[in-house]
Amino acid sequence: MNWTAELVRFSEATPLLLGIILGVLFGVQYGGKLNSKVAATILVLGLAAAFVLGTFPYFSTLPGGSFESVVPGAVISFANSYIGGVIGLLIGKVASRKG
Amino acid sequence: MMSDFERYRDLRLMMAAAGLVVIAIALATALMSVGDVNVTVRRGVSTGYNYLVRTLAPNNTANWVYDYRGFDTCLESMIIYLGAFASVLTLGRGIIKMRGYREREGYEEEALLPREAEDTKPTLILRYFGLPAAMLTTAYGIYVVTGGHMSGGGGFQSGVIISTAFLLACLVYGRKENPFKFRRDFLVKLASVGMAGYALLALPGLILTGYALYNVGANIWGGPYIQGLGVTYNFPGPANPYSPDPGVSMSLYPLVQTIIGGPWVMHLRLNEATIFGGPPSDLYITPGTVPYINLAEGFNVTGAISLIILVFLLGWREDEEK
Numbered sequence: 022m023n024w025t026a027e028l029v030r031f032s033e034a035t036p037l038l039l040g041i042i043l044g045v046l047f048g049v050q051y052g053g054k055l056n057s058k059v060a061a062t063i064l065v066l067g068l069a070a071a072f073v074l075g076t077f078p079y080f081s082t083l084p085g086g087s088f089e090s091v092v093p094g095a096v097i098s099f100a101n102s103y104i105g106g107v108i109g110l111l112i113g114k115v116a117s118r119k120g
Numbered sequence: 121m122m123s124d125f126e127r128y129r130d131l132r133l134m135m136a137a138a139g140l141v142v143i144a145i146a147l148a149t150a151l152m153s154v155g156d157v158n159v160t161v162r163r164g165v166s167t168g169y170n171y172l173v174r175t176l177a178p179n180n181t182a183n184w185v186y187d188y189r190g191f192d193t194c195l196e197s198m199i200i201y202l203g204a205f206a207s208v209l210t211l212g213r214g215i216i217k218m219r220g221y222r223e224r225e226g227y228e229e230e231a232l233l234p235r236e237a238e239d240t241k242p243t244l245i246l247r248y249f250g251l252p253a254a255m256l257t258t259a260y261g262i263y264v265v266t267g268g269h270m271s272g273g274g275g276f277q278s279g280v281i282i283s284t285a286f287l288l289a290c291l292v293y294g295r296k297e298n299p300f301k302f303r304r305d306f307l308v309k310l311a312s313v314g315m316a317g318y319a320l321l322a323l324p325g326l327i328l329t330g331y332a333l334y335n336v337g338a339n340i341w342g343g344p345y346i347q348g349l350g351v352t353y354n355f356p357g358p359a360n361p362y363s364p365d366p367g368v369s370m371s372l373y374p375l376v377q378t379i380i381g382g383p384w385v386m387h388l389r390l391n392e393a394t395i396f397g398g399p400p401s402d403l404y405i406t407p408g409t410v411p412y413i414n415l416a417e418g419f420n421v422t423g424a425i426s427l428i429i430l431v432f433l434l435g436w437r438e439d440e441e442k
Contacts, residue, residue, distance in 0.1 A: 029385055029386070029387045029404070032383055032406075033386075036266035040262050044259065047258050050303075051251075053297075055251075063251075063252045066252060066256055079270065079386050079387060079388050100267075103259055105262075106260075110259060111255075
């Protein structure tokens with residue numbers, strides 16, 4: 022096993038995990054109703070924004086938001102922490118409503 | 121009913137104690153070092169830092185703000201923290217509250233007082249896209265703080281962006297229907313945790329090297345790097361003037377480096393020649409404590425700026441939030 026590559030792969034997932042945690046933290050501050058249309062709007066617009074932002078500089082693994090390691094030469098990449106933030110916000114909002 | 125003074129007493133005491141300990145240790149260390157020529161600022165230190173800073177993170181600005189002059193930035197953060205609390209305590213009557221003053225004291229000039237948010241009806245587009253816009257803006261703030269060490273952004277920017285999302289929700293939905301329900305005690309705790317976190321991040325460097333806020337996760341001045349990575353650089357130039365304190369166990373120092381810097385290791389593929397080899401050169405770097413300081417700073421700024429917005433709009437007292 023290439024420990025250096027594994028460490029880098031693990032490190033590139035750190036913004037994603039941190040994004041989810043921060044998203045939940047701020048998501049529980051959101052109240053009110055969240056219907057499926059609004060949730061779908063947030064998810065679709067969030068994915069579009071993550072695509073526009075792109076992955077962080079020098080990130081090259083799938084957890085980092087880059088598809089280059091899966092499909093060589095692919096230019097599609099997503100901002101992983103932005104997606105994590107959106108998912109975390111939705112989780113936090115749903116959790117706060119139930120709470 | 122418990123007053124604000126009693127409610128936050130423990131939090132204040134803990135923060136004051138932590139701050140006093142850090143300041144006392146830093147002062148004692150500085151006083152003991154008076155007269156030691158090795159700690160005086162030398163000419164060319166900026167050149168040397170610029171030469172080595174690429175071994176931390178691609179965002180040079182973050183390195184300068186949080187690593188090279190981290191103590192200065194810590195005090196600047198404290199200014200934001202104290203400024204926000206001083207502002208809301210002295211001026212934070214709230215626009216809604218001002219309505220009562222206008223009626224009681226006979227204010228006639230509308231220009232003096234802005235319209236109450238609760239009187240404003242949002243348009244259909246604002247009503248249905250206000251919440252997604254606020255949530256996506258919050259997510260953008262999260263994105264900015266998690267990548268502040270390697271791309272544009274950081275804690276200050278993130279805090280302002282998240283506060284902007286809160287302000288947007290306040291303006292669109294008004295007081296009663298606002299879905300972004302930042303509560304005052306949450307914002308006070310958020311700012312306090314951020315400020316205390318920044319101050320406490322000074323301790324690892326202070327304990328291990330004798331320098332407050334020293335970036336023990338990255339260690340740009342040489343010595344052991346990330347454990348298990350098998351990468352150790354010997355920097356050219358003057359012989360390692362900021363090596364770990366001789367009294368510190370050399371098994372403890374790499375362990376702390378690994379814990380702090382390990383989760384943020386990046387693999388840089390540079391197209392230009394570096395001191396580590398000709399192009400293309402591979403470089404494994406870690407920003408060390410910079411992302412943690414970004415996070416603490418983001419909490420501090422989010423709490424402080426949002427508290428100003430909240431209190432200036434709604435007032436300080438608990439019954440005005442309801």
